[in-house]
Amino acid sequence: MAALKVFNSEKLRLCIRSVRCGVTGPGYMIGIRRDFSGKAKAIVFETNGKPLDVLKLHTFPLPKITDDTVLVKFLASPINPADINQVEGVYPTKPPFLSDAISSSTPLAIGGNEGAVEILEVGNSVTQFKAGDRAIMRHTLFGTWRTHAIAKVSDLTRVPYTSSEVTAVQAATASVNPTTAYKMLKDFVDVKEGDWFIQNAANSGVGRAAIQFGHLWGLKSINVVRDREDIDDLKRDLESLGATKVVTEDEIKDKGFRNTIKEWIDGRQIKLGLNCTGGESTTNLARQLSPGGHLVTYGGMARKPVTVPVSLFIFKDIHLHGYWLTRWADAHPEEKEQIVNEIFGLSSAGKLKDVPVDEVVWTDNMSDQDRLDAFKRGVERYINGSGGRKQVLVHK
C-alpha cells in the first residue's frame, strides 16, 4: 500500500513536470484532478468566540504553485486544546486573519496548528521534497484544518517513514503532545533510572506519552486520573503502556494515601510532577513531591489557578515551572525536528502507542454542510472530554 502510494505520487510528480514541459497525457491529468480540484476547503472563524458558534466552512481557490512552494494535501489534523483556545481568542499566539489570500471579502482565520500532509506537487526549484513525500508542519499557526494548501518548504518537516511505518494520524499528532512529554521529562530534573515522577491527566495525549517515555527510560510513574465508571479498564490500559501505578484523584487527595505512596517509592524520590489541570488536583500533586521536587504546569484543564500551600515552598523547597512547547519549538526548530524523528522511530518500532482517537472524517465528495457538521461533532466531543480520545480531522 505504501509502495503503491509512493509509486502513484512519483507518477504524479512526473506528470506535473511533464505538464510544465508541455507534455500532457490524460492519465496523468486524471491523477492530479483526483487529488485536487483547485479549490481548498477549510474550517475558519471570522470572530473569536465559542467554537460551535463561530466555526464555518470556507471554500477558496488556491494560488498557483511557484518555483519555491509546494502543493500539499492534508492527511490528518488534530483538534488540540491550543487550537480551541485560539478560536476562543484566549491563546497568546493568534492565527492571521486573511482575506485576499483566501478569496474572502471578510478576513477569516483558518484553525488548527498541527497536521500531516502529502506533497502533491513541487515548484521548479524545490529539491527538498518530491510529490508523494509526507511532512508535518514545522511551525504553529499554519491553519491545518483544511484540505489543501500551498506551502513553503520551510513550513514543513519531512516524515521519513512510510505510511505503514508511521500512520498519518501518528505523524499528525507527534509534534505537540509526545514532544511536550519528552521535553518535560528531560528538561527540569536530572532524573535517573529508578526515579519516580507523578502526573495528573495521565490519560491525556501528553500523559500517555509521558508514561511510555518514562517506561522506555527506566523511570517509574504515578499516574493520576479522574474516577470514572470504567476506571479498571483505564488503569489496565495505562499500565499496559508502562504506567507503574495508576490512582484516582479521590485516592490521592486522602492524606493517608501518602503512606501508600511512600511504600511504593521505597526510599526513592518523586523529583518531578507534570500538571495539566490547575486547581485541587495540582495541590494534591505538589503534596506528593519529595523535598526539592519540581512541578511543571503545561495545561489548565480545570480552568482554575495553581494553588500550593506556602509551607511546601518554604519547608519542602518545591519549585514550580511552566512548559510551553511553542516557545521552545520556535527557538529550536532543529532540536524539535530531531526529537520528532526520534518519536517517529519509536512509533514505527511499536514502542510508542497511538493516543486513542475519534476520527472526524472528510471524504472528497462530502457537502460543505456535512464537512462542517462532522467537524463540529468532533469539537463537541472535545468539549465533553470524550473519555480522553483525541479528535482528529482525517481526509479519506
Place this chain on the structure above:
Amino acid sequence: MAALKVFNSEKLRLCIRSVRCGVTGPGYMIGIRRDFSGKAKAIVFETNGKPLDVLKLHTFPLPKITDDTVLVKFLASPINPADINQVEGVYPTKPPFLSDAISSSTPLAIGGNEGAVEILEVGNSVTQFKAGDRAIMRHTLFGTWRTHAIAKVSDLTRVPYTSSEVTAVQAATASVNPTTAYKMLKDFVDVKEGDWFIQNAANSGVGRAAIQFGHLWGLKSINVVRDREDIDDLKRDLESLGATKVVTEDEIKDKGFRNTIKEWIDGRQIKLGLNCTGGESTTNLARQLSPGGHLVTYGGMARKPVTVPVSLFIFKDIHLHGYWLTRWADAHPEEKEQIVNEIFGLSSAGKLKDVPVDEVVWTDNMSDQDRLDAFKRGVERYINGSGGRKQVLVHK
C-alpha cells in the same frame, strides 16, 4: 561606653579566673553578682498552643560552667514569626522539651531562636571568647527568650564590633531577616545593576533589609504594602531607605496599574519577586514579573496558599520557589557567618538601618509576673501587627 564595658568585662574575667585560683576580692564578686544571681529566667511553654495561653515564666538554676562552656547573659532576643509558630507547634523545627536540665518536673521548651548575648565567664579551656565579648546564636533552637545560659563555644558567633558600632538589638536581629533578604536577592536570579525586583510586605524586617541591599547593590525596587492611615509616612520612610517605588496592595491589583509599572521600569525587567504573604497579594506580585521571572516565597503572613494562574506558568514562564533560611544556615554555617559579619559592617557604617522596634524590657529587679506580662504584651503587639515594628526582648 563601649570601651568601659570591655574594660569592666576584662576585669570580670580576671576576677573569675582569680576566684578559681582562690584569689577573691569584694569588688569583683559584686561585679559577678550584679550580672548573674545563679538563676536564669526564661519564657517557656509546656504544651503547644496559642502563645498568650501557653507561655509561662520559669526560673531555674543554671548548671556550673565547665572547661569548654561559657556563661552568657542575654542582651536582646526578638520575637520572630518562626518563634511564634514553634509555640503553636506548626513549625517544622521544634525546640527540645527539657526537664532535669532546667530543674522542671514537667518538660518545658524555652522559646526564641535569635539573640545577642554578652559573655560573662568562660571555661578554663575556652580560647575563642573572653568575658565581655558579644555573640549571637550560631544555630536555631537555642531558646533565646531568657536571661542567662550556659553555652558551648560552637553555639555562638562572635560579634566583632563594639556596642556603639552595632547595638545589641542590631546584633540580635541580623541573622534572620537581613540574611534572608540578602540570600534571596543573590541566589535566585542573576540580577544586574539597574534591574528591578518587586516585593510585598515591604515594611517587614526582611522587606526593609531587601530595600536597603537592593539600593546598595544598584537594584531598583517596587515595594508593596497594605494601605493604612499613615501610608504617606510609610512611603516616605521606605523611600528614605532606598525604595524606588512604594505602592499599596489596592493600587497594584488594578489592571491599569501595569502601564504605570511599565513606564517605571522603562524597558528593564522585573526578574525577581519576594513574597511574604500568600493569597491575593502573591497573585498580584506574580502578574508584575517579566517573562521568565522568579517569585520566591519566604513567608505566609496572609495564611492563604500561593495562587497563580496557569497562564503565567505556561505563557510567561514564571518560576516559583521557596526560601527557608534555616535549611541553608544549617548546611553552610561559615557562609552565614561571613554574611552576618558583612551585615554587621553595614550596620556599623550606618548603611543598614534598624528595623523599627518595640522593646519588651526586662530589668534585673522585675517580678516574674511583670516579666511575663511585659512579654505577653509584646506577643500581643506582634499578633496585632504593630505597624510592622519588631518586638524584641531587651534586658536592661
